[in-house]
Amino acid sequence: MLILVHYGEIALKGKNRRFFENKLTENIKRATGGRVRKLESRLVVEDGNPDHLKYVFGISWFAHAYRVEKNLGAIVDFILKKVGERVGESKSFGVFVKRADKQFPYTSPQIAEEIGAEVARKYGLKVRLKDPELPIYVEIAEDAFVYFEKIRGLGGLPVGANGKVLCLLSGGIDSAVASYLIMKRGCRVDFIHFHVFPQNQSVVDTKISDLVEVLNSYQFESKVFLVPYYPFQLALLNLDTDRKTRGYELVLFRRFMLRVSERIANRYGYQALVTGDSLGQVASQTLENIRAVSEVASLPVFRPLIAFDKQEIIDIARRIETYEISIRPYKDCCSIVAPHPKTRANLERLKALEEKLGIDEVVKKTLELVDVYPFEGSSLRELSRVLV
Ligand code: ATP
Ligand code: MG
Secondary structure, eight states: OOEEEEEEEGGOOOOGHHHHHHHHHHHHHHHSSEEEEEETEEEEESSGGGGGGGGGGGEEEEEEEEEEEESHHHHHHHHHHHHHHOOOOOOOOEEEEEEEEETTOOHHHHHHHHHHHHHHHHOOEESSSSOOOOEEEEOOOOOEEEEEOOOEESSSBTTTTOEEEEOOOOHHHHHHHHHHHHHBBBBBBEEEESSSSSHHHHHHHHHHHHHHHHHHHHSEEEEEEEEEEEHHHHHHHHHHOOOTTTTOOHHHHHHHHHHHHHHHHHHTTOOOEEEEOOSSSSSGSSHHHHHHHHHOOOOOOOOOTTOOOOHHHHHHHTTTTTTHHHTTOOOHHHHHHHHOOOOSOOOOHHHHHHHHHHHHHHHHHHHTTTTEEETTTTTEEOEEEOOO
């Protein structure tokens, strides 16, 4: 028994195709621990753990398949034997043939007809091509393969095929889903998290680790940059708050997070930042505020959820099993910074306030406090201080 993997979308990628195939091969090897061989437009996995394929992006579907001698008589005999084992109460069947090897002396319809006639005769089943109870799939490539079930893969593109990005992970529902979606487009995602603790180490035992563990299943290893937000908090305390300042704290904080993240991204070769913003979801995510925040970064900021409803985001979070972790209580900086943010921050005022905050100095101080935790398997390994 082996696993046959089909990969739809990456077959369409023109010149990139070879590169995507190699990346997918590498990822499958790593996920399953098996040997992977490339045949025409499909991969054959041997001696691997198929359970792990459900975490590999770039697979449109896969099947547990039998390799059969490439000869029509042998294929028919094999199928008759296997159908005998599987037929149970089934009343209908369908034969679906793909012939990649055009040297094979029979066409796909001829092969299907031959198999169909024998199965109908021996087991008295009726042919039904739409939704048969017993589908029979045959592929004639370098080898002949027979299988009875197609298992849907995650789709998307192989992680790592589209470069690496840095996701601002909050511990809430949205940014975990945003990370997943951007991974699905082939990006390797590392994480940066701003927290309220005096020490980075304190984050290790929080739900942030648990979220990264789930997301890490799709990419084998991740890095987590941990950043204390107290330098920003202290600077904010020193700012005389008057009516004009009030409500600006959260947008200032967002701009601060983006500045720090961008510095780290540039230092470590990330090509874009990712956030879980969704337009209009909360007061800080109005178009004006998103624009005011983006303004501080020159790297692209991806917001995969920008057009998603909360319910749609929650549905994905449940499916990928981050939801239950995300709703666990956690002291997030955003809730501390300001409960009632301005919905339309004025850019000139933001700049004036940052001047008063001494934002460049705050960013510099903060960067000195960043630690990076490599994440492999199921835990954050011991910290190592990053130099930014
Ligand atoms: P989430 O569910 O991801 O927390 P949210 O709807 O609560 O999203 P906000 O708290 O307004 O949204 O944050 C918007 C985005 O800013 C988040 O999706 C995340 O990308 C980023 N962000 C917020 N707080 C943090 C944090 N403490 N560390 C890193 N990024 C953060
Ligand atoms: Mg949040």
